[in-house]
Amino acid sequence: MLFRGVEIERTYAEAFKMWGTRLVITAETEGWAQVAAEAASGFAISVIGCGCEAGIEGPVPPEKTPDGRPGVAVLLFASSRKDLEKQLVGRVGQGIMTCATTACFSGLDGDETVPVGGKLRYFGDGHQGSKVIDGRRYWRIPVMDGEFLVEDRFAMQRSVGGGNFLILADSAAAALEAAQSAVTAMRSVKGTILPFPGGVVRSGSKVGSRYKFLSASTNSAYCPSLRSLVDSELPPEVQAVYEIVIDGLDEAAVARAMKVGIEAAARPGVVRISAGNYGGSLGQFQFHLQEILSEEEGGDRS
Amino acid sequence: MTLIRPRFAFEAPVEAEVLVPEHFAPTSLAKAGRLRVAYGRQSCPLEELFEIEADGEEALILEGDFSRVKKIGRAMTEGLLIVRGNAGMHLGSSMAGGTIRVEGKVDAWAGAMMRGGTIEIAGSAGPYLAGAYPGELKGMMGGTVLVRGDVALRAGERMRRGIIAIGGRAGEFAGSHAVAGTVVVFGLLGGRAGAGSKRGTVVALGGLDEELLPTFCQGGLYRPLFLMPLLRFLADCGFPVTHAHRQGPYRRWTGDVTSLGKGEILVHEKL
Numbered sequence: 001m002l003f004r005g006v007e008i009e010r011t012y013a014e015a016f017k018m019w020g021t022r023l024v025i026t027a028e029t030e031g032w033a034q035v036a037a038e039a040a041s042g043f044a045i046s047v048i049g050c051g052c053e054a055g056i057e058g059p060v061p062p063e064k065t066p067d068g069r070p071g072v073a074v075l076l077f078a079s080s081r082k083d084l085e086k087q088l089v090g091r092v093g094q095g096i097m098t099c100a101t102t103a104c105f106s107g108l109d110g111d112e113t114v115p116v117g118g119k120l121r122y123f124g125d126g127h128q129g130s131k132v133i134d135g136r137r138y139w140r141i142p143v144m145d146g147e148f149l150v151e152d153r154f155a156m157q158r159s160v161g162g163g164n165f166l167i168l169a170d171s172a173a174a175a176l177e178a179a180q181s182a183v184t185a186m187r188s189v190k191g192t193i194l195p196f197p198g199g200v201v202r203s204g205s206k207v208g209s210r211y212k213f214l215s216a217s218t219n220s221a222y223c224p225s226l227r228s229l230v231d232s233e234l235p236p237e238v239q240a241v242y243e244i245v246i247d248g249l250d251e252a253a254v255a256r257a258m259k260v261g262i263e264a265a266a267r268p269g270v271v272r273i274s275a276g277n278y279g280g281s282l283g284q285f286q287f288h289l290q291e292i293l294s295e296e297e298g299g300d301r302s
Numbered sequence: 303m304t305l306i307r308p309r310f311a312f313e314a315p316v317e318a319e320v321l322v323p324e325h326f327a328p329t330s331l332a333k334a335g336r337l338r339v340a341y342g343r344q345s346c347p348l349e350e351l352f353e354i355e356a357d358g359e360e361a362l363i364l365e366g367d368f369s370r371v372k373k374i375g376r377a378m379t380e381g382l383l384i385v386r387g388n389a390g391m392h393l394g395s396s397m398a399g400g401t402i403r404v405e406g407k408v409d410a411w412a413g414a415m416m417r418g419g420t421i422e423i424a425g426s427a428g429p430y431l432a433g434a435y436p437g438e439l440k441g442m443m444g445g446t447v448l449v450r451g452d453v454a455l456r457a458g459e460r461m462r463r464g465i466i467a468i469g470g471r472a473g474e475f476a477g478s479h480a481v482a483g484t485v486v487v488f489g490l491l492g493g494r495a496g497a498g499s500k501r502g503t504v505v506a507l508g509g510l511d512e513e514l515l516p517t518f519c520q521g522g523l524y525r526p527l528f529l530m531p532l533l534r535f536l537a538d539c540g541f542p543v544t545h546a547h548r549q550g551p552y553r554r555w556t557g558d559v560t561s562l563g564k565g566e567i568l569v570h571e572k573l
Binding site: 066067068069103127129131132133134136138140145146147148149 | 463465482522524526527530534535564
């Protein structure tokens with residue numbers, strides 16, 4: 001299939017079940033909320049190496065935050081409820097509570113919840129207090145600029161991690177330009193994040209390695225410099241590849257982000273758009289590139 | 303809906319704790335008229351004192367003068383009860399769920415020892431709003447009480463949880479002996495607020511009627527963040543929350559030091 005002159009390979013991205021949650025971080029200014037959001041979502045690239053995957057979903061206007069202050073939404077994904085709880089408590093406690101003027105709220109509703117404020121409250125050393133407002137419990141933890149307000153429990157939901165596509169281009173510059181273009185477009189898709197630095201992956205990986213201690217290693221089939229040494233997947237004219245990885249709160253959001261991203265990445269210099277999978281044996285979700293691209297705008301795959 | 307009207311002006315108090323939506327569900331409507339109520343020292347069927355009209359809908363509407371009818375909505379657990387007029391003492395006492403809406407004023411002990419649900423009062427409320435009956439240690443233990451007008455003394459006495467919002471003035475001893483919970487007063491806060499409280503919060507948005515008790519100590523001047531979702535909730539409920547209320551700052555007073563001393567009174571500072 002050709003899309004704007006770019007070959008869309010008949011393949012699919014293989015993605016995985018994860019648990020996801022949304023944090024709404026507020027502060028006196030959007031700048032401080034952003035600082036806290038960056039701290040809380042830092043070093044959260046991959047569940048394998050970081051314990052979770054996280055990223056900034058976008059700003060939340062004051063009229064939509066629980067406390068009427070400017071906010072930033074962060075999405076956080078982990079492999080299990082337990083991991084999610086551990087990561088949430090650690091990141092809210094270290095990345096948000098420590099940041100000037102902030103408060104932190106659950107950005108999802110639902111019956112599946114994990115305690116966050118209920119665990120962080122002990123930092124108040126007996127001076128903490130809780131308030132139940134409109135059916136939600138908040139903890140007030142005294143801090144040096146007033147109080148840190150954090151919701152008792154954060155809702156979570158079954159989510160999708162590891163949606164992806166690969167951009168194969170005839171030069172490194174063209175590949176990067178296409179990747180950046182895709183990232184810019186995909187940032188507008190609510191319910192998704194791109195957990196890698198700048199939203200772009202340069203060190204795509206394959207399962208396993210020649211070393212016993214290493215469970216994943218460089219995706220040699222897509223490294224242009226190894227073309228003559230391995231079974232390369234790259235056409236002769238391809239000189240650089242970037243991958244975009246997407247985590248989303250549901251399957252439909254990931255599909256929407258992939259569609260928007262692929263459309264934006266189909267630019268001059270891009271030779272082919274492909275996707276990473278493991279033969280369908282590992283992941284619970286499959287996102288077929290050609291199907292996604294053929295779907296109507298706003299279509300729901302779920 | 304079920305519409306209930308008094309058949310005549312009552313000369314003696316009526317105790318009608320059967321006036322809860324549960325008794326007027328379509329399945330039990332036939333028996334509702336035979337429910338017993340106390341009229342003065344007599345016991346009589348409900349239909350002897352009240353006209354009952356029903357069309358099978360769930361809301362229970364009381365229309366007319368119910369100011370001498372006590373215990374309306376007592377211990378109710380669900381549904382909607384509307385009083386189109388004034389209501390007598392003990393309205394919604396010990397209620398656990400559902401909503402009571404009074405379009406007039408209510409007498410003493412409304413919401414006493416309630417555990418859940420919502421009481422909305424368009425007019426004023428008498429003393430001991432959401433309080434504890436004599437000898438009881440616990441007053442309000444959950445739910446929400448919203449009063450648009452003034453409230454007499456001892457609102458929220460011994461409360462343990464829940465929110466009381468008062469659109470007008472609050473009489474003396476608001477939030478006294480509280481263990482937790484929140485009382486928000488948009489008008490003047492009466493004297494001796496929070497007396498004997500262990501924890502809990504009284505928020506004075508409209509100033510103080512007199513100085514706070516000396517057993518409350520001054521804390522900082524700041525904007526308590528929990529007030530933001532609380533004020534938003536109250537604004538959604540129709541209370542006159544202003545930009546100044548949201549901005550603060552608030553002077554925090556902690557006490558009562560004769561008790562545990564972890565209660566607080568937050569006084570809005572008009573800058």
